[in-house]
Amino acid sequence: MxxxxxxxxxxxxxxxxxxxxxxxxxxxxxxxxxxxxxxxxxxxxxxxxxxxxxxxxxxxxxxxxxxxxxxxxxxxxxxxxxxQPRAGHVVGVDAGQHTVSAVVADLRGDFTGGVHLAVAEDAAPDVRREITRTAVLRALDEASVEAGSVFATVIGVPAPVDGSGRSPSGDDHYWTTMNPGLVDAFDGLGEVVVDNDANLAAIAEQALGAGRDVDSFAALLSGERFGAGLVVDRALLRGRHGGAGEMRVLNLVEGVGSADGLGALARDLARTARAEERIAADSPLAAVPTAELGSDVVFAAASAGDPTALAIVRTLGQRLARVCLVLSSLIDVERVVLSGALAAAAGPVIEEARGILRTEFYPPVPELVASSLGAETVVLGAVQRGVALVRAAPLDFRVS
Known part of the structure; x- marks a missing residue:
């Protein structure tokens, strides 16, 4: 025809x-x-x-x-x-390494309920898959939403994801552990989409945050590992295997050496300093148990002027500046947005990295800013993608 x-x-x-x-x-x-x-x-x-x-x-x-x-x-x-306010719903999920967050939203993207569940670091793939499904079902229950009214379920994972919602088996099986066949685990919950978490962060920043007023930017997640959602000329880059923005290249970058994120590195450096007795007795870093010595404690101590914490911040700033330069050199982004839960507390690191970008590298260098979207950036992006899916062809969905 x-x-x-x-x-x-x-x-x-x-x-x-x-x-x-x-x-x-x-x-x-x-x-x-x-x-x-x-x-x-x-x-x-x-x-x-x-x-x-x-x-x-x-x-x-x-x-x-x-x-x-x-x-x-x-x-x-x-x-x-x-x-009709309850014509349909979308579910957004951030299936992170340590926490699974699930929210339910109406078709305008407004949240109606959500839950957060902890995941053990060594959880087996089938356990991680079941926890993710449980989080979604509990979020629906909290929102008093029937599964039959869900038009789309969008799940973000810290792994590259191809067009079918699956991840390759590389990175010592980390990727398939983070995405253990999630696209097959949600029968009866609308159209299921699995995507890279940094891609969803970029979608959120472009729609609601620091990416609204620029054509090219990177949304940089930097907790346990670095991952970047890349927007160039207003279009999200994905790549053949969904691996655009994977930061394995950092293993080869002098002064960085791995894809470990700022959160992981801050924790490890602080715990090493304690083990080597390089923390003063009156330091804020000495006031908490080792198990609680994380990036939030380090950044707060740096803001208070603690010498050990300030030294850690300088190390993290060097690392972040080089990551920004890598992104700018490869795809010429004009802005790097530090996104996710770490962004709000990472002000000292961002200031350090800005100074290094300004004084140690020749221009152009990207603008570095903190996201204003908080810890919910990935689920916000998941909801945005789900809503966009419905809006593209609403009559493909049936109101129950």
């Missing part, structure tokens, strides 16, 4: 017009026929007929008319509609 003949089919044309109306409903609040006509170019009679059909299908809800709503008192009252 030719494109012209397909477009002239009444059924196809009706679907196109219905999805144009739904695009309006999915991105705005209450609307009347005039607003819908302006947004879609459809006639009043078409808008009225399609809105009633979408009410019948469960996508829209009819509201009080404009006069009843107090918008005006003269003339013919206009009918008004709004997206």
């Amino acid at each position: 030719t494109t012209e003949r397909a477009a002239s089919s009444p059924q196809v044309l009706r679907r196109i017009n219905s999805e144009a109306l739904l695009a309006r409903a999915l991105t705005t609040g209450a609307f009347d026929a005039s607003a819908a006509m302006l947004a879609t170019g459809l006639t009043r009679s078409t808008v009225l007929a399609l809105c009633e059909e979408l009410v019948r299908l469960g996508w829209l809800v009819r509201l009080d008319d404009s006069r009843a709503a107090g918008e005006y008192s003269k003339g013919r009252p206009a009918s008004r509609w709004e997206l």
Whole structure:
């Protein structure tokens, strides 16, 4: 069938017009026929007929008319509609190395419930898969959402992910441990998408955070390992195997030497300093048990002027500056956004890295900023991707 003949089919044309109306409903609040006509170019009679059909299908809800709503008192009252708040939902998951976070959101991306579950570092793949599924089911229960109303479940993992949602077996099986067939573990929970966690962080930053006003940037996750979501000319880079932004190259970079992230390195350096008795008795680093001596303690101590913590920050700043330079040299990003849970506390490290970029390397060097999205960056990106999936073809999904 030719494109012209397909477009002239009444059924196809009706679907196109219905999805144009739904695009309006999915991105705005209450609307009347005039607003819908302006947004879609459809006639009043078409808008009225399609809105009633979408009410019948469960996508829209009819509201009080404009006069009843107090918008005006003269003339013919206009009918008004709004997206049915519980027409459908998306689930966003951050299946991290130590924690699995799952949130439920409506079709506008607003959270309605969520949970966080701990995962043992040495958890077997089947255990990790079951914990991830449990987190999703508990989040649905907290949000009082039935599984049948989930249109999409999007899961972020710290591993490269191909177009089928699977990860290669490299990195000493770390990748397949982090993504143990998750794409097959969520039957009955809508369309399941597994993606790299840094890619989802980049989606969140582009939609909601520090990537909104630039064309090319890297969202850099830097807790246990470095991973980057790369946006170039407004497009997310993925690569043939989904490995764009994997930071194995750092093993070969002088002054870095591994893909270990700032969180892991801060913890290890602080614990080594304690073991070698290089921490003063009155240091904040000496006031907590070794098991609790993590990056948050190190950064707080550095802000208070502790000499050992400041030395660690200088080491981390050197490392971060070189990672930024690698990203800038390879793909010419104009900004690096330090994303994830570490970003809020890493101010001293960011300041150190900015100074090194400014004084030790010739331009152009990327701007380095901290994300404002907090620890939920990956789940925010997962929700954004799920919502975008629904908005691209809403009538592919059935309201239960």
